Amino acid sequence: MDGQVVDDAPPAVHDDDQTVDAPPPDSPEETPPDSGATPWWRQPHPVLVGLGLALMVGAMAALMFASHRPGHWWGDDWALYIRQAKSLVDGNPGAVTADNEFTVTESLGAPFSPPLYPWGFPLILAPFVAVVGVDVDALAVVPVLSACVFACAWFVLVKRRLGRAVAFISTPAITLTPALFSWSELIQSEWPFLAVTFAMLVAVDCAVDSKTLTDVTARWWPLVLLGVGAAAAFSVRREGLAMTAAIGGAQLGLLTTGAPPMREWFRDRLLVLRVLVPHLSALVTVYTLQFALPSTLVPQYDGTSIRNTYRFSERHFRHVADIIGLKRPWDRYVTVLGSEGLGLAAMWFVLISMLVGVVAAVTIHRRRDLHLVVYGLVAFAIGGSFRSAINRYMTTVGPIVLLLALVGVATLVGYRRRWMGLAAAFVVCLAIVAGNLANVNLRVESADRTAAAGAVEFGPTHPSAVEMFDAVVANSEPDDVVAGPKARALTLMTDRRSIQVDQWRPLPDEWSPTLVVVEVNAPMDDEMLTEHGDRYEAIWSNSRFRIYALR
Numbered sequence: 162m163d164g165q166v167v168d169d170a171p172p173a174v175h176d177d178d179q180t181v182d183a184p185p186p187d188s189p190e191e192t193p194p195d196s197g198a199t200p201w202w203r204q205p206h207p208v209l210v211g212l213g214l215a216l217m218v219g220a221m222a223a224l225m226f227a228s229h230r231p232g233h234w235w236g237d238d239w240a241l242y243i244r245q246a247k248s249l250v251d252g253n254p255g256a257v258t259a260d261n262e263f264t265v266t267e268s269l270g271a272p273f274s275p276p277l278y279p280w281g282f283p284l285i286l287a288p289f290v291a292v293v294g295v296d297v298d299a300l301a302v303v304p305v306l307s308a309c310v311f312a313c314a315w316f317v318l319v320k321r322r323l324g325r326a327v328a329f330i331s332t333p334a335i336t337l338t339p340a341l342f343s344w345s346e347l348i349q350s351e352w353p354f355l356a357v358t359f360a361m362l363v364a365v366d367c368a369v370d371s372k373t374l375t376d377v378t379a380r381w382w383p384l385v386l387l388g389v390g391a392a393a394a395f396s397v398r399r400e401g402l403a404m405t406a407a408i409g410g411a412q413l414g415l416l417t418t419g420a421p422p423m424r425e426w427f428r429d430r431l432l433v434l435r436v437l438v439p440h441l442s443a444l445v446t447v448y449t450l451q452f453a454l455p456s457t458l459v460p461q462y463d464g465t466s467i468r469n470t471y472r473f474s475e476r477h478f479r480h481v482a483d484i485i486g487l488k489r490p491w492d493r494y495v496t497v498l499g500s501e502g503l504g505l506a507a508m509w510f511v512l513i514s515m516l517v518g519v520v521a522a523v524t525i526h527r528r529r530d531l532h533l534v535v536y537g538l539v540a541f542a543i544g545g546s547f548r549s550a551i552n553r554y555m556t557t558v559g560p561i562v563l564l565l566a567l568v569g570v571a572t573l574v575g576y577r578r579r580w581m582g583l584a585a586a587f588v589v590c591l592a593i594v595a596g597n598l599a600n601v602n603l604r605v606e607s608a609d610r611t612a613a614a615g616a617v618e619f620g621p622t623h624p625s626a627v628e629m630f631d632a633v634v635a636n637s638e639p640d641d642v643v644a645g646p647k648a649r650a651l652t653l654m655t656d657r658r659s660i661q662v663d664q665w666r667p668l669p670d671e672w673s674p675t676l677v678v679v680e681v682n683a684p685m686d687d688e689m690l691t692e693h694g695d696r697y698e699a700i701w702s703n704s705r706f707r708i709y710a711l712r
Contacts, residue, residue: 210325217329218312221336225305225345228604230611232618233297239348240621240649241274243300245283246290254454263658264648270666274649275457280450281357281396282350295653297348297622304345307352312336314359318564321366322529323571327586331567334590335560337597338486340552342604351556354398358557361390361404365411365532374408374439375415377431384435388442395443396450399459400557403539408439410535414528464548470541476550477541482508483552484559486593489600490552515562517569530568537561621650625705629678630654632701632708637675644668645678646685668693677709 233239241261248257262276286303293299312332320328335341344351364387368374373383387408394401416426427433451458470477479495482488487508488495495504522530537558544554567586575582617623621630633643633655644662645651651659662668662677664684673696679685681702689697689709697709 213329214313214316214332217332218309221312221333222305222309224337224601224605225308225342228342228601228608229298229301229346230608230618231298231616232622233301233346233348233620234618235620235647235650237621237647237650238274238278238350239297240647240653241278242282242286242348242350243290243295243297244649244653245278245280246286247295249283249287250291258455260652260658261649264652264660267642267669268648268661268666269669270661272462273661273666275460277456278350279396279399279456280454281393281398281401282353285353285397286348297620300348301346304347304349304352307356308336308341308345310356311352311359314356314363315560315564317363318359318366319567322526322564322568323586324583327567327571327583327590330587330590330594331563333597334486334593335563337594337601338484339489339597339600340483340486342597342601343490349553350398351553354394354401354556355560357390357394357397358401358404359560361387361394362407362533362536364390365407366529369411369415369528369532372415374412375419375432375435377429377435379435381435381438384438385442388439388444389446391439391443392446392450395447398556400540400543400554402543403536403557405440405443406539407532407536410532412436413535414531418528462548465546466548467542467546469547469550470545473545473550477545477555478508480550480552480555481559481562484555485511485563486597487511511562511566514566514569514573517573518565518567519569521568521572522565525572526568530565533561533565537565619705621647621654623705625703626654628703629706629708633657633676633678636700636708636710641675643676643678644674646680646683651678664688673697673711675711679707679709681705681707 241257244257244261245254248254258277261274265272265274265276285307286300289300289303315335316328316332319331323331341352341355368383368387371379371383373379388405391401391404391408394404447458479488479493482495483490487497487504494501495508497503497507518530519534522534540561541555541558544556544558547554567589570586570589571579571582573582574585611618620626630651633651634657637643637655637657639656641657643651643655643657643659645659646661646663648659648661651657660669660674662674662679662685668674668677677689677693677697679689681704686707689699689707693709696712698712699707700710701708
């Protein structure tokens with residue numbers, strides 16, 4: 162078959178001549194010794210490739226910075242991440258633990274926050290907090306740098322499977338999707354999680370190539386580092402647990418494409434130990450970090466269940482489309498050229514291509530791609546089980562879907578002529594890039610208009626919010642408790658303990674916070690006047706906020 166390589170023939174597991182997946186035609190491994198006989202455009206040119214990648218990633222970073230609007234939105238996950246990072250800089254992580262546990266346990270109604278987030282992202286954030294402090298505009302450099310790391314890792318993964326051309330066009334196709342691009346201005350864990358996860362997938366690729374995972378004569382320290390990396394992914398977001406499954410998938414891919422047969426796997430004690438070491442290393446790293454910096458290992462929320470993976474299947478379908486650029490997050494349906502029908506057809510094309518990629522990963526590319534399939538399945542099971550279907554829980558699932566879909570397109574269309582499959586994958590990515598760039602242009606223009614008007618996004622750095630925080634500090638003592646709709650932001654900005662109070666979470670009856678912050682004319686504002694007028698009186702307000710104090 163022209164262009165179709167069955168690359169998992171069964172050589173011995175410990176055979177130094179063991180074959181691996183055939184690289185794309187333009188990869189260094191296929192360059193013959195006499196490079197003069199090879200066309201210039203098919204030679205490796207690592208310096209030019211590296212320079213091109215650096216320029217492309219730099220350009221994408223510049224676009225991200227250009228799209229940033231002054232300020233930060235209100236959703237206050239960022240506040241707890243910054244508080245945890247600041248506690249590392251100040252050397253008092255126990256204080257933020259106690260404060261946020263108070264916020265969570267004393268707030269009535271549905272849970273809105275774990276006692277603490279995993280410490281992976283705060284550890285990444287801490288050096289930047291040490292330099293710029295609690296400056297959300299300056300800290301937006303962290304998601305941009307994380308996006309750059311992800312883009313480089315994605316390029317490496319795609320280049321190995323589909324060659325340079327598809328790697329170059331697919332990198333902006335996935336990095337600049339409307340959802341991911343919009344997250345580049347937010348202090349949240351999605352971009353760092355993508356960076357750590359895909360860097361780890363590259364490391365697993367390298368371990369497969371070098372046979373480190375199953376070669377009993379190889380060094381042991383790479384196995385330990387793989388486990389540490391898997392623990393790092395888990396410590397950024399709990400969906401990172403899928404990374405240990407990915408390592409297991411890579412091990413299975415190596416073992417099932419070689420000798421000895423399955424019944425003899427466990428007779429070689431060194432082989433068994435090599436299989437276990439990455440997982441033991443991950444376990445030890447997680448519990449060492451847990452001992453040093455306790456956090457919620459497995460968040461418990463009512464309604465979280467594996468059944469949600471199919472109960473919310475339609476929403477998961479749309480969220481994957483968000484991540485890979487086939488749908489804008491604010492649209493309900495996938496739309497292509499204004500047509501929902503074309504959008505649905507495009508999404509089904511991607512899903513069918515992904516299934517072809519999965520079949521190829523289980524059969525002809527098992528050693529090369531099985532760990533990608535395993536990671537995607539386990540990450541989907543974890544993220545899709547949450548009680549609410551939100552696109553951020555599909556953060557790393559979407560890129561895996563796109564990568565497997567591109568492999569599927571190249572395999573299916575290139576069954577007879579590989580170049581045709583690569584060309585088809587290139588065209589798919591080119592179409593996504595066109596849509597991405599149109600959205601990028603709109604975002605940059607919006608940011609320019611916002612800056613020209615001197616406006617600040619409504620959030621913690623908006624002038625009305627800054628006034629409110631100052632008023633809270635002026636009208637309370639350091640030991641007082643403040644209630645408000647964004648409790649974690651209140652604690653970060655005022656250094657007062659807080660509880661969450663809004664239309665879903667009422668004021669406690671057994672005790673009374675010193676101050677209650679509400680948004681003007683919000684349901685809680687009316688409630689304070691009608692139901693709590695005997696306990697509280699309004700003492701301060703501006704155009705956005707009102708503060709009530711105990712009588």
